[in-house]
Amino acid sequence: MSTVLITGATGRVGRHVVTGLLAAGVAVRALVRTPDRANLPADVELVVGDLYDPSAVRQASVGADAAFLLWPSFSADGAAKAAQWVRRQRAGVGSGAPGERRRPAAVSEGGAVVDPRAGHRGGRRTRAAGRAASATYWASLVDTPEPVTTTVTTLTGRPALTFADWSAEHADLFRVPSTQELADRYVAAFRAGRFDAALALTAPDLVRVAPLEGTELVGREAILDNARRLNAHLEYVGVELLGPFVRNDQFAVRFTFDERHLVTGARSTTTKLSLYTVSQGRITHEQVFYHSPPPG
Numbered sequence: 445m446s447t448v449l450i451t452g453a454t455g456r457v458g459r460h461v462v463t464g465l466l467a468a469g470v471a472v473r474a475l476v477r478t479p480d481r482a483n484l485p486a487d488v489e490l491v492v493g494d495l496y497d498p499s500a501v502r503q504a505s506v507g508a509d510a511a512f513l514l515w516p517s518f519s520a521d522g523a524a525k526a527a528q529w530v531r532r533q534r535a536g537v538g539s540g541a542p543g544e545r546r547r548p549a550a551v552s553e554g555g556a557v558v559d560p561r562a563g564h565r566g567g568r569r570t571r572a573a574g575r576a577a578s579a580t581y582w583a584s585l586v587d588t589p590e591p592v593t594t595t596v597t598t599l600t601g602r603p604a605l606t607f608a609d610w611s612a613e614h615a616d617l618f619r620v621p622s623t624q625e626l627a628d629r630y631v632a633a634f635r636a637g638r639f640d641a642a643l644a645l646t647a648p649d650l651v652r653v654a655p656l657e658g659t660e661l662v663g664r665e666a667i668l669d670n671a672r673r674l675n676a677h678l679e680y681v682g683v684e685l686l687g688p689f690v691r692n693d694q695f696a697v698r699f700t701f702d703e704r705h706l707v708t709g710a711r712s713t714t715t716k717l718s719l720y721t722v723s724q725g726r727i728t729h730e731q732v733f734y735h736s737p738p739p740g
């Protein structure tokens with residue numbers, strides 16, 4: 445199993461990197477300053493040290509197969525040195541420094557404004573000075589935007605999207621979808637076997653009325669629990685959908701489930717029609733009508 449060293453593992457970005465690597469079966473080692481507050485998964489190996497301390501970085505890198513060097517400062521100053529310290533112990537280095545995503549074995553320099561260590565090691569005066577310098581830096585970006593690197597083009601062979609392009613491409617994700625759009629997405633998610641994506645289109649307090657089951661359930665969790673209980677003895681082989689049939693704030697979908705009984709191996713189908721009600725771009729209510737109910 446390969447081992448990846450991560451710096452900044454306790455931060456917003458680093459935690460996602462840790463989760464992703466663990467899920468991929470990679471051994472994770474994290475360089476942390478305060479292990480007591482790290483709150484990382486138990487199987488993460490913690491190495492205590494500061495990113496600005498060469499011996500700590502070198503020690504953390506020993507035996508690592510790769511490093512995700514996430515640079516915690518606005519400025520890339522110092523990142524090149526740290527990358528070198530890591531590189532001496534091993535070959536591949538990626539960087540999370542601004543504008544330097546996943547650049548192997550290289551970190552470019554950015555405009556230095558504040559020593560990031562001041563906020564962590566200094567007293568009140570240095571922290572205040574650090575904040576003022578940060579504000580000055582942000583203000584300066586109005587007239588002098590940060591330079592755009594060519595890293596994305598180098599790595600992917602195509603230029604990075606501008607924020608304007610990205611916004612235009614993703615605008616739909618940020619507006620409330622119509623009933624038709626939501627219904628289409630819901631059905632497409634089911635057809636792709638993405639039940640998680642379908643569920644994400646429902647309101648957390650979704651109400652499900654399924655008369656044959658004799659229940660009115662409130663909340664996704666309660667609905668999922670009930671489904672797990674009812675279907676514990678069944679394995680779904682496939683599902684066919686007809687629809688969606690949309691009218692105003694409601695849509696209907698017919699589902700035909702092909703299922704196999706886990707004990708007897710018998711195949712059966714369950715057909716149901718669900719009538720969904722939509723509010724504020726989420727499914728808030730599902731009423732179920734069974735044609736052939738699930739086998740008991």
Ligand SMILES: NC(=O)c1ccc[n+]([C@@H]2O[C@H](COP(=O)([O-])OP(=O)(O)OC[C@H]3O[C@@H](n4cnc5c(N)ncnc54)[C@H](OP(=O)(O)O)[C@@H]3O)[C@@H](O)[C@H]2O)c1
Nearest residue numbers: 452453454455456457458477494495515516517540541542
């Ligand atoms: N968040 C975003 O959406 C985003 C987007 C683009 C780029 N970035 C860039 O990505 C980098 C990380 O962002 P983030 O949001 O994850 O930051 P964050 O939540 O503030 O986390 C910073 C991490 O760096 C660690 N750290 C800070 N100084 C250190 C030092 N001297 N030695 C060792 N570890 C140190 C912190 O560890 P402690 O637990 O010890 O404090 C923490 O794990 C920054 O360069 C940021 O500009 C972030």
